[in-house]
Amino acid sequence: MSAPFSLPPLPYADNALEPLISANTLSFHYGKHHKAYVDNLNKLVEGKDLAQLSLEDIIKKSAGDAALVGVFNNAAQIWNHTFYWNSLKPNGGGKPTGAIAAAIDKDLGGYDKFKADFANAAVTQFGSGWAWLVSDAGVLKIVKTGNAEVPFTKGQKPLLTIDVWEHAYYLDYQNLRAKYVETLIDKLLNWDFANANFAG
Structure with missing residues (x-):
């Protein structure tokens, strides 16, 4: 797809993530x-x-x-x-299955450690930015980027992301970024999407 670019459709209805994201x-x-x-x-x-x-x-x-x-x-x-x-997807989150689950166990110390480290990356990204689960030459890593930065410009393959720009959560969570991040990890992450990216 080249210019003029268009706004891609959402993969779900605009109310599909309620009440977690309005x-x-x-x-x-x-x-x-x-x-x-x-x-x-x-x-x-x-x-x-x-x-x-x-x-x-x-x-x-x-x-x-x-x-x-x-x-x-x-x-x-x-x-x-x-x-x-x-x-993100409705009724997502929780522990992954499939290849991504095995890779998280191997590379990131298991799901509980991944969850803590992913949340920490999202919460500690100063100012606006993103927390990412990426594959770096086949090895899973958690990284964070500021503003518009994206990991694939550094040779890393994005698998999942959490948006921590304030406009992503402020209407629903005000200043409680940590609560928003915890909600996404526990209830909204799309592990099917991550597995497809990991396999692709």
Whole structure:
């Protein structure tokens, strides 16, 4: 997909995550913030060679380029948000099954340690950003990124993410980022999505 980019549809109804994440939050987070990144990127690449590239290639080409920081921020935030929506599902969370479960046991010290470390990464990301479960050359790692940064620009393959920008949770959880993070891990993480990414 190249420009003009469009807002990808949510993988569920806007009320599907209630009461844990409200339709009101999604109306702002998806309908306003995510849409704004799409609109901004289309304006920034219009008439430029970048408009011929896929979203991932725009991110890779603009990463670390001071002249393209606006392009990177908007392109990466489109990608990050689409990935985040797919990292969640109704009645998700809890312990994973399949290959990802075995890899968490092998690489991250088991589910309980993963849960604590993933939550800690999300809670301690200073300011805006993301916590990620990634595969780094086949080894699972937990990383965090600031603002729009995305792990695949560093050769890491994202498997799951938690958005810790305030607009992701403030309407529902106010300043209680830790409660929001705990809720996602326990009740909303989409382990089917993580397994598909891990296998892909």
